Amino acid sequence: MLAATLLTPLQLVLGAVIFGLAALWALARVSWIELLADNRRQHLFFGSVFLLFVLWLVRRDFDSGITFHFLGLTAVTLLLDWPLAVLAGSLAQLGLIALGLDDAEAFGVDGLLRILVPVLVTVLISRGLERLKPRNLFAYIFVSGFFAAAVAAAATIALGMGLLAWSGQMAAPSSVTEVLGYLLLVAFPEAFINGTAISALVVFCPDWLETFDTDRYLQEPFDEK
Numbered sequence: 028m029l030a031a032t033l034l035t036p037l038q039l040v041l042g043a044v045i046f047g048l049a050a051l052w053a054l055a056r057v058s059w060i061e062l063l064a065d066n067r068r069q070h071l072f073f074g075s076v077f078l079l080f081v082l083w084l085v086r087r088d089f090d091s092g093i094t095f096h097f098l099g100l101t102a103v104t105l106l107l108d109w110p111l112a113v114l115a116g117s118l119a120q121l122g123l124i125a126l127g128l129d130d131a132e133a134f135g136v137d138g139l140l141r142i143l144v145p146v147l148v149t150v151l152i153s154r155g156l157e158r159l160k161p162r163n164l165f166a167y168i169f170v171s172g173f174f175a176a177a178v179a180a181a182a183t184i185a186l187g188m189g190l191l192a193w194s195g196q197m198a199a200p201s202s203v204t205e206v207l208g209y210l211l212l213v214a215f216p217e218a219f220i221n222g223t224a225i226s227a228l229v230v231f232c233p234d235w236l237e238t239f240d241t242d243r244y245l246q247e248p249f250d251e252k
Contacts, residue, residue, distance in 0.1 A: 028141055029187060030092030031132035033196045043135030049143050053113035062111075071235060072111055075103045079119035083141070084128075091196075095213070098183065100145035101176035101221040106228065108237040109150050116142035140187055145179035152178065153238055164244040168229055171238070173222035180217035181210040 031039060062068055079099055086096035104112040120138055123129040129137060153171040161167070188209070191197035225236075233241050 028094040028096070028129065028137045029133055029190065030094075031130040033092045033191060033194060034133060034136055035194045038136060038190060038194060039132055041135075042133070042137075042139050046135040046138040046143060050113060050117055050138075053110040056110040057114065067235075072107060072115060075107060075112075075115040076118045076122075079103060079116060080122045083119060083123060086128075088128075093187075093191075097217055097220055098141055098145045098176075098180060099221065099224075100142060101149045101172065101179055101217075102224040102228075104146050104149040105153065105171055105225055105238045106236055109146050112146050113142060116146070136190065140183050144183045144186055145176075148179040148182050149175045157238075157240070160243065162243055162246070164229055167239060167244060168222065168226050172225035173218045176221035177214040177218035180213045184209055184213055 034042075062072070082099045083096050086094050088094050100112060100116055103115055106112075107115065117138060120129065120134065120142065124131050124134065149171070152175040156166060156170045185206075188197060188206075228236055229239065229244075233239055233245065
């Protein structure tokens with residue numbers, strides 16, 4: 028994530044506007060009656076907020092103002108669906124600001140990087156998979172879990188590098204190989220963490236996953252005669 032000192036005033040304003048609009052849209056799309064009536068869903072939501080907060084505490088802060096940490100939003104998005112995932116991430120990020128670990132001025136840009144981008148990538152990939160209506164649950168685990176998380180991490184890094192290049196705080200990479208090195212460095216660990224979490228949920232608690240079609244993935248194999 029990025030400190031406010033690394034960004035221009037225009038970037039801070041644009042980030043705040045984009046993230047604010049997305050958060051309002053998420054609030055409007057949440058089924059509040061269903062959430063308030065379902066204790067298990069409430070526990071999953073607040074548990075996701077806590078786990079994201081703890082995960083984001085495991086971070087590496089550099090003197091330049093750049094912070095690296097795992098995202099975890101792919102698993103949360105598949106668990107809660109995107110509106111609640113955006114809200115869970117927002118609450119976890121507010122916790123980091125309250126502890127003084129994040130800049131309040133960069134709330135919008137950091138929310139764009141650590142929340143909106145991974146949520147959007149996960150939604151696009153998982154919904155693209157569901158249009159194919161696969162019956163093999165490993166397709167869900169590897170495509171919506173592992174692959175989506177890897178792409179989300181790579182997209183976050185790419186966008187962050189683009190913002191730094193725009194603000195003049197970072198020189199453009201000298202080669203494509205250098206860019207790929209940065210992307211691969213974060214993609215595999217992110218894919219492993221999220222994919223492992225989704226694998227465990229599919230095996231032990233598939234009914235917790237809002238985006239998992241248990242009727243299709245867990246039905247008995249069709250025996251042709």
